Amino acid sequence: MNKLSGTACDARQRGPRHSGGEAQEGPSHGARLGKWAGMLSLAAAMTGTLPAFGSGWDLLNMPRGVTNVSTRIYSLHMMAFWVCVVLAALVFGVMIWSLLFHRKSRGAVADVTMVHNTRVEIVWTTIPVLILVGMAIPAARLLVRINNNTDSELSIRVNGFQWGWQYQYLGTNVSIVSKLATSSDAASMLDSHINPRSVPHYLLDVDHPLVVPVGEKVRLLITSVDVIHSWWVPDLGVKRSAIPGFINEASFTIDPDKPGVYRGQCADLCGRGHAFMPIVVHAVSPAAFETWLKQQESAGKQVSSGEPAPPAAST
Amino acid sequence: MTESHETAVHAEHDHKPHGWRRWVFATNHKDIGTMYLIFSGVMFFLGGAAAMGIRAQLFKSGLELFDPAEFNQLLTMHALMMIFGAVMPAWVGLANWMIPLQIGAPDMALPRLNNLSFWILPFAGALLMSAFLVPGGAPAGGWTMYPPLMEQFGASFPMVIFAIHLLGISSILGAINVIVTIMNLRAPGMSLLRMPLFVWTWLITAFLLIAVMPVLAGAVTMLLTDHFFGTSFFNAAGGGDPVLFLHVFWFFGHPEVYILILPAFGVISEIIPTFSRKPLFGYEAMVYATASIAFLSFIVWGHHMFTVGMPVSAQLFFMLSTMLIAVPTGVKVFNWTATMWRGSLSFEPPMLFAVAFLFLFTIGGFSGLMLALVPSDYQYHGTYFVVAHFHYVLVPGAVFAIMGAVYYWLPKWSGRMYDMRLAKWHFWLSAIFVNVLFFPQHFLGLAGMPRRIADYAPQFTDWNMVSSIGGFVFGAAQLLFPYIVWRCVRSGKPVGANKPWEGARGLEWELPSPAPYHSWQEPPSEAVLAHGAEH
Ligand code: HEM
Numbered sequence: 001m002n003k004l005s006g007t008a009c010d011a012r013q014r015g016p017r018h019s020g021g022e023a024q025e026g027p028s029h030g031a032r033l034g035k036w037a038g039m040l041s042l043a044a045a046m047t048g049t050l051p052a053f054g055s056g057w058d059l060l061n062m063p064r065g066v067t068n069v070s071t072r073i074y075s076l077h078m079m080a081f082w083v084c085v086v087l088a089a090l091v092f093g094v095m096i097w098s099l100l101f102h103r104k105s106r107g108a109v110a111d112v113t114m115v116h117n118t119r120v121e122i123v124w125t126t127i128p129v130l131i132l133v134g135m136a137i138p139a140a141r142l143l144v145r146i147n148n149n150t151d152s153e154l155s156i157r158v159n160g161f162q163w164g165w166q167y168q169y170l171g172t173n174v175s176i177v178s179k180l181a182t183s184s185d186a187a188s189m190l191d192s193h194i195n196p197r198s199v200p201h202y203l204l205d206v207d208h209p210l211v212v213p214v215g216e217k218v219r220l221l222i223t224s225v226d227v228i229h230s231w232w233v234p235d236l237g238v239k240r241s242a243i244p245g246f247i248n249e250a251s252f253t254i255d256p257d258k259p260g261v262y263r264g265q266c267a268d269l270c271g272r273g274h275a276f277m278p279i280v281v282h283a284v285s286p287a288a289f290e291t292w293l294k295q296q297e298s299a300g301k302q303v304s305s306g307e308p309a310p311p312a313a314s315t
Numbered sequence: 316m317t318e319s320h321e322t323a324v325h326a327e328h329d330h331k332p333h334g335w336r337r338w339v340f341a342t343n344h345k346d347i348g349t350m351y352l353i354f355s356g357v358m359f360f361l362g363g364a365a366a367m368g369i370r371a372q373l374f375k376s377g378l379e380l381f382d383p384a385e386f387n388q389l390l391t392m393h394a395l396m397m398i399f400g401a402v403m404p405a406w407v408g409l410a411n412w413m414i415p416l417q418i419g420a421p422d423m424a425l426p427r428l429n430n431l432s433f434w435i436l437p438f439a440g441a442l443l444m445s446a447f448l449v450p451g452g453a454p455a456g457g458w459t460m461y462p463p464l465m466e467q468f469g470a471s472f473p474m475v476i477f478a479i480h481l482l483g484i485s486s487i488l489g490a491i492n493v494i495v496t497i498m499n500l501r502a503p504g505m506s507l508l509r510m511p512l513f514v515w516t517w518l519i520t521a522f523l524l525i526a527v528m529p530v531l532a533g534a535v536t537m538l539l540t541d542h543f544f545g546t547s548f549f550n551a552a553g554g555g556d557p558v559l560f561l562h563v564f565w566f567f568g569h570p571e572v573y574i575l576i577l578p579a580f581g582v583i584s585e586i587i588p589t590f591s592r593k594p595l596f597g598y599e600a601m602v603y604a605t606a607s608i609a610f611l612s613f614i615v616w617g618h619h620m621f622t623v624g625m626p627v628s629a630q631l632f633f634m635l636s637t638m639l640i641a642v643p644t645g646v647k648v649f650n651w652t653a654t655m656w657r658g659s660l661s662f663e664p665p666m667l668f669a670v671a672f673l674f675l676f677t678i679g680g681f682s683g684l685m686l687a688l689v690p691s692d693y694q695y696h697g698t699y700f701v702v703a704h705f706h707y708v709l710v711p712g713a714v715f716a717i718m719g720a721v722y723y724w725l726p727k728w729s730g731r732m733y734d735m736r737l738a739k740w741h742f743w744l745s746a747i748f749v750n751v752l753f754f755p756q757h758f759l760g761l762a763g764m765p766r767r768i769a770d771y772a773p774q775f776t777d778w779n780m781v782s783s784i785g786g787f788v789f790g791a792a793q794l795l796f797p798y799i800v801w802r803c804v805r806s807g808k809p810v811g812a813n814k815p816w817e818g819a820r821g822l823e824w825e826l827p828s829p830a831p832y833h834s835w836q837e838p839p840s841e842a843v844l845a846h847g848a849e850h
């Protein structure tokens with residue numbers, strides 16, 4: 001495991017999401033969409049209006065993520081997606097059939113006696129109800145599971161502010177202020193003329209990441225010092241609003257075999273810097289985590305001291 | 316086509332006031348309807364200009380063009396202009412024009428109130444737009460105006476709140492007028508269950524408006540007093556709760572989205588039977604489905620707030636109630652499909668827009684269903700997936716229905732036919748590029764791009780470029796619309812007949828084209844009513 005300095009993040013360390021994420025997303029689905037994207041980018045390359053095959057065409061779906069919860073959310077999402085695809089195929093199929101074969105220009109004569117049919121209407125009301133119940137049951141189960149925040153092994157207080165995050169490891173004096181990495185910050189200035197592609201993890205990199213152990217249940221106590229923010233890391237399957245004056249709970253357990261760097265962003269509009277307050281989570285082995293935490297504590301120094309910046313006066 | 320005796324008489328008495336007085340002192344439902352539609356069109360293009368700015372900024376990764384604060388202003392004003400300035404007034408304009416014609420009434424029941432509810436709008440619109448001009452710029456907290464963020468904006472904050480109050484008053488007055496008209500001025504024999512669906516859906520929409528516009532007014536007034544008079548409704552430091560605002564706002568906000576779409580359901584229920592040459596399938600089921608959607612819309616607001624930390628039981632309730640809304644919505648889609656089934660279809664521009672509505676609104680319904688599942692919504696919320704969802708229901712949904720309605724009834728209003736070839740161009744460009752614009756936003760959201768960000772990580776560039784190109788072409792194509800309408804009104808070929816569409820049913824088609832300035836001075840007889848109901 002990497003020894004973490006707790007400062008700049010190691011650009012070579014990449015989460016599974018950034019290393020062939022699409023390969024994990026179910027062969028049939030990925031292949032289908034991939035082919036379509038391929039065709040589209042081919043068309044684009046031919047017309048010359050778009051850049052040639054880029055890195056983003058294959059970003060089509062939700063990541064599976066690295067926690068039990070995120071994987072189950074992914075499955076629920078795919079289940080709902082396929083239910084919608086099947087229903088759409090049926091409904092659109094009937095519509096298209098009508099559009100093709102019941103045209104006046106083909107000599108179709110309207111059956112004006114067809115005004116209603118109670119039996120059919122009962123059928124197409126009850127069948128959707130049954131399908132919905134079938135979708136609601138797994139969703140409800142997972143919902144209850146996600147909102148169980150008990151038995152955590154580590155609690156971290158997450159404080160959103162304009163614009164960054166402060167993390168406080170409860171029961172220690174370790175507190176981290178995590179802000180947009182300076183490389184991204186510089187490139188994001190109007191008229192910076194820095195190509196964002198030349199900046200590693202442009203807008204998704206911070207100066208001081210959150211460090212957590214894999215395989216342990218981490219509980220977050222999320223709040224804000226100014227306006228509403230939202231702490232979101234897709235790979236962890238966690239999104240919770242950070243609301244001033246109130247504390248929201250969330251928790252995650254990263255699969256023990258998935259250490260890595262996981263990135264996210266604020267998901268609630270919070271003012272001028274909303275696009276510029278990413279979240280970076282370093283997931284390390286419990287042993288490495290203990291070492292890191294001890295270091296931080298015994299050095300007595302906080303990774304970055306001082307209070308979060310006060311809310312800006314306007315805009 | 317028989318021209319009824321009554322209408323022939325009206326045409327002779329077709330005197331109208333001249334000059335500016337006709338418009339400023341307007342009490343005629345047709346004049347007021349026209350003014351509403353023009354106002355809506357102007358706001359649609361202003362809101363569209365803001366959208367072009369947004370898509371230009373998001374064309375590629377890296378901040379160019381706008382400062383993030385300016386970007387957030389554009390975003391906020393785009394939504395406010397489109398919702399309150401473009402779509403809602405368009406529906407009121409169509410209600411003004413069509414409800415009296417469709418129920419056999421001589422005018423709206425309260426013509427002076429009608430004048431007031433229209434003339435509030437230009438002032439409210441101007442106040443809203445002038446927010447761009449004051450120090451600090453327009454509000455930039457999103458159309459949802461969540462505190463405490465909303466309170467960080469300067470002089471424009473009270474201006475926008477006052478504009479919302481005005482817009483709300485205008486909507487409430489308009490809604491009262493619609494209800495009173497429908498309840499009292501129906502022609503003898505026009506029982507509730509003989510009313511065209513556009514009238515039905517508007518009646519239900521009007522009740523929604525009266526129920527929720529005051530709630531919005533309350534919410535923004537509390538924001539105002541928190542900011543200026545030291546109250547603490549939403550201020551945690553003073554014992555208040557920011558989440559209370561979310562509850563109040565979405566108690567308004569969810570019915571509001573149905574205010575935007577229910578009249579569209581009505582329009583589609585008029586257009587599809589006409590061009591299928593077949594009565595609407597399941598008329599009564601459509602009425603009951605509309606009513607149940609309206610009722611359910613009051614108990615689903617929590618689906619906008621799944622991540623704010625509501626108790627699990629509340630999240631479960633809102634998930635189930637939201638999923639339930641899909642049932643009557645599905646019934647509507649099935650009924651429209653069944654109306655086309657074994658019909659005799661033709662594809663004039665109104666029908667093209669209606670068919671596109673049918674497909675694309677349904678896609679928005681599917682993403683809505685996915686969003687209703689709370690655990691999945693934890694991942695979708697606050698991302699472009701939500702943006703894709705609501706634009707599918709609002710643009711190829713509500714906006715296409717409005718355009719379809721104009722193409723459907725314009726010959727009745729103006730007595731002239733528009734250039735069908737050009738209108739088909741407008742349709743195909745819109746229908747294709749609306750998908751290029753919004754479909755990739757599903758991918759962006761799922762891949763992790765938050766909504767309302769001024770700049771994004773480079774891996775999102777490709778689909779954003781596609782989306783922006785779609786947006787630019789879609790936007791440019793809309794310029795055809797006012798041109799087509801203008802040309803039609805000025806120099807279109809007179810349609811002559813009462814009915815330009817052979818399959819059309821309803822009282823409006825029993826009137827000559829153009830509809831006389833004063834129509835149904837005498838209520839239509841039962842014979843006219845029955846004739847109107849035939850093909
Ligand atoms: C099958 C029916 C529908 C369902 C189940 C549904 C469900 C949802 C859900 C769950 C959300 C919240 C997403 C989030 O923020 O996490 C949402 C957002 C939204 N929906 Fe729908 N929806 C449906 C139909 C409609 C219709 C007909 C409209 C309007 C014409 C509409 C307009 C919107 C808008 C504007 C938002 C986003 C508001 C915002 O956050 O700015 N939806 N919908």
Ligand SMILES: [Cu+2]
Pocket residue numbers: 228229230266267268269270271273274275277
């Ligand atoms: Cu934010």
Ligand SMILES: [Cu+2]
Pocket residue numbers: 568569572615616618619
């Ligand atoms: Cu809603």
